Amino acid sequence: MRLPPLLVVLLGYALAGDGSIRVPRWTVRPINVNCPQPVCTTAKDLNTLWATPDATQFIRCRPAPTGFWMIELNPCAPGTLFQFSKQACVATRNWSSC
C-alpha cells in the first residue's frame, strides 16, 4: 500500500511523538548510531534512504512545494528496522546499526 506523502509525514511525526513521550523506554529502543547525516543535494542523495536515530523510521528526500527538497520521515513496517547499509527496513533479528 502506498500512502500519500503528506499522510506519511504526519504518521512519521505521530510515531516520533509517541516515542518521546515514553521516555523511560527510550534506552531500549533500537537506535541507529553514526550513520551518515541526511542530505538532499546530489542525484545520489535523492535516491538514498537515510537513517534516523530511531531505527523504526527512515528518511528520504522529497520535493517540497517551494521547489526545494525536504526530508520526509517514513515508518518501517511493524517488526522491521531500518538498516542504512542495506537501504531497507529489515527483520528485527537481521538488523544491525547502519
Ligand SMILES: *[C@@H]1O[C@H](CO)[C@@H](O)[C@H](O)[C@H]1NC(C)=O
Ligand atoms: C534474515 O537474513 C537471512 C539471510 O539473508 C534470510 O535468509 C532470512 O530470511 C532473514 N530473516 C528474516 C526473518 O527476514
